[in-house]
């Protein structure tokens with residue numbers, strides 16, 4: 001499988017079957033294309049229909065987790081200096097810069113800031129005057145720290161999905177099958193031999209679980225517990241002062257509120273988190289905005305972004321961010337079910353990290369390594385988790401709640 005073989009045929013048994021055509025699954029398949037026969041299967045009628053079309057599209061390298069940061073940096077490189085024509089479309093991602101700020105806790109992001117500085121990433125600590133110059137939306141914002149990351153980007157996740165799909169459909173040996181739900185893994189003597197749909201068994205040498213919020217359900221019948229927990233989050237579309245499409249996106253991390261220019265206004269979130277579970281049917285995970293979550297987002301904007309105090313809500317949606325309890329991605333071979341691989345748990349950073357997560361998983365399947373992620377056990381699906389984990393119902397780190405891992 002390691003050798004490049006452009007003559008591979010789609011009608012042959014796939015070497016790798018990927019469950020899920022979101023950013024995670026498509027990325028794994030994209031990196032395997034031309035090197036293995038790959039089939040991606042999704043229950044939705046179009047690719048990227050779930051979390052991959054529900055996000056705010058911010059590529060954020062200033063993450064708390066070092067593995068998230070290393071994946072984010074790799075994706076930033078892929079998109080900002082594209083070697084592959086796939087990522088060359090200027091509409092696919094663009095540099096806007098970002099402001100990351102803290103309202104109370106001056107140390108919350110210091111590890112992340114040092115991590116970025118150590119990588120040589122441009123980062124400017126801002127005083128109040130510079131903050132208002134760089135991000136007029138943050139004029140008079142009552143924050144205690146702020147950093148400008150001028151090279152930060154936004155990504156059009158829909159265009160990214162389309163670009164990956166186009167390449168896969170044009171590569172012999174690759175196929176994407178939609179409207180097909182995988183009901184079960186086909187397991188024999190501890191080895192995954194393929195998957196089952198309602199009317200067929202699809203054989204494959206390896207299966208990659210990239211099913212986002214649904215991933216864990218396929219292994220639980222085999223006594224394997226992989227706690228990937230979906231948290232619902234709200235995005236509210238607002239109209240208000242237009243400060244330019246190239247205004248940096250701004251995130252006050254400790255209280256949990258962000259604003260991102262979008263069309264005629266802004267996309268805002270109060271960073272709410274509520275444990276949720278997607279329907280087992282292919283009815284989708286996108287939801288309507290609740291009154292409480294809309295009020296949370298608007299109240300936070302009024303309080304922390306005085307320059308945007310007059311915004312009014314015009315729409316929005318909710319979606320599922322699916323995390324492992326340590327909020328680190330779940331990547332690599334499953335230690336309990338041979339032949340099963342994971343590319344999941346991309347939580348709130350799948351746009352930021354998905355392409356690189358897929359690259360790592362594809363390389364490991366091919367028996368290779370990637371220079372940016374040299375510690376596969378740290379992201380292994382079989383790693384241990386605490387029995388309780390912190391969630392932030394109102395987005396604020398000062399009001400975290402410890403909940404059981406189930």
Ligand SMILES: Cc1cc2nc3c(=O)[nH]c(=O)nc-3n(C[C@H](O)[C@H](O)[C@H](O)COP(=O)(O)OP(=O)(O)OC[C@H]3O[C@@H](n4cnc5c(N)ncnc54)[C@H](O)[C@@H]3O)c2cc1C
Nearest residue numbers: 020022023024043050052056058182211212319350351352
């Ligand atoms: C409100 C919100 C805001 C976000 N903002 C950002 C952001 O600004 N920046 C960022 O980096 N990330 C953000 N994210 C996170 C990002 O969108 C996700 O991490 C990413 O899309 C996850 O991709 P995925 O492929 O793992 O999951 P998904 O996109 O959910 O894909 C999983 C796919 O698997 C399919 N599937 C599942 N089970 C089966 C089955 N049994 N049979 C067949 N098909 C199956 C589903 O139909 C689905 O298409 C945000 C997410 C949300 C919800």
